[in-house]
Amino acid sequence: MLYKDKTLASHDAASPDRAAGATHSYFPAETPALLSRLKSRLNDYFLLTKPTIILLVLFTGATALFIEGSFVREPLKFSLVLLGLYLTGGAASALNQYFERELDAQMPRTQTRRPLPQGKISPAHALTFSLVIGIAGVALFGFVFNWLTAMLSLTTILFYSLIYTLLLKPNTPQGVVIGGAAGAIAPVGAWAAATGTMELAPWLLFLIIFIWTPPHFWALALIYKDDYEKTGLPMMPVVKGETSTLNQIIGYTVLLFVASLSLLFTGTGGVLYLSASLALGGWFIKKAFEAKAQRTVEAYRSLFGFSIVYLFTLFIALIIDSFLKPLTAMIAHIG
Structure with missing residues (x-):
């Protein structure tokens, strides 16, 4: 072993690159910049789902699952329900931002926090993203759990993004009251996923x-x-x-x-x-x-x-x- 170590040391010392203190990388020099841009882009799409609101959706849905109890010992199913809630809730939130992008550009609070008014994501890409994750979430509920939950989640997406965003919010101060049904439905959806009933x-x-x-x-x-x-x-x-x-x-x-x-x-x-x-x-x-x-x-x-x-x-x-x-x-x- 001593001989081997000395040989390696001698080889390293004799190497011109080693002697010059040069370092080699298996990745191109621009990789860190590419990874940084990818991270930034993923974060922009993540913000489209309104993560603070989605946290409430996931938490209230999880509460229903804990109370119902049948998925507590089945972590995979428990997690898949939460994934479905994230995808469908995120789709509704992203569609809301798509439709309200011009309004968001007028308010400092949303103008500086949301990717669409900042031009970080194009409206077409935001709409595509919304539809893809929405369809994925509804399909997950339908094929893995039951179609009652799938229809409930689809109804919630349509209600929040179309009825609340386009009809209620711009026309009545009671829009928040009526539209609150979309954010409150998560426990019902989670329970339906676990039991097939409401x-x-x-x-x-x-x-x-x-x-x-x-x-x-x-x-x-x-x-x-x-x-x-x-x-x-x-x-x-x-x-x-x-x-x-x-x-x-x-x-x-x-x-x-x-x-x-x-x-x-x-x-x-x-x-x-x-x-x-x-x-x-x-x-x-x-x-x-x-x-x-x-x-x-x-x-x-x-x-x-x-x-x-x-x-x-x-x-x-x-x-x-x-x-x-x-x-x-x-x-x-x-x-």
Whole structure:
């Protein structure tokens, strides 16, 4: 071994390239730049799917799967349901950006964050991408799970991208309320994929998300009220003013407090969920009243931020309860 090492060392030292400190690469010199451009392009298409909204879709869909339980021990099927939700939800979001590309170019918030108004992706490519992933998602649900879920996902894509984007949003301040159905349907779709049926529990999850959407989105609309005024979109703060919008937000948070308790009557939620729904619901109402009293961008941002914390924490409590229920039943049986 010593001889071999010395021979190699001698060979390296004798090599002109080694002596000159030259290095060789199996890849062309332009490879890092190509990889950087590829990464940037993939990120642009990823942004077309509205990843922050899709995160909510995936999380609420996963919550339904945890509650239903049959796919918890089948990680492949669990993951495929989430993939289907990502593809179909991403298609709806990408089509929304395709149709709203001119509006997005008028608002600083979207102009600097979305790839179409920045010219990073052409409208034709965005439309093609939307259709491809949408068809892939619907086909995945249909061929791997059942056609009930496939039709539900197709209906959601069409409702969000056509009915909400082209008809409701440009014409009525209640567009957010009605259009919220598209974002709230994920638990129903996930449950249908697992069971082939649509039972009461996922529809109650739908109800919670549906009622949560107006105060969540209107808090954001209050923050960017000036931007929406420039586009001419009839957002609630623009059409009805801040006072009316804040009053409606308070009303929806109270309604949400009541709706969140409905799961307890189906046996879906446990003690942890009950505690979370009472504490979070009460605090959400408090934040809504504070926003009305203060009427500042900071208060609206605080309300918007808490709305996200509210939904994720509430559903996490529901997931934990779904794991605790069998353990509690086992302990009760032993006792």
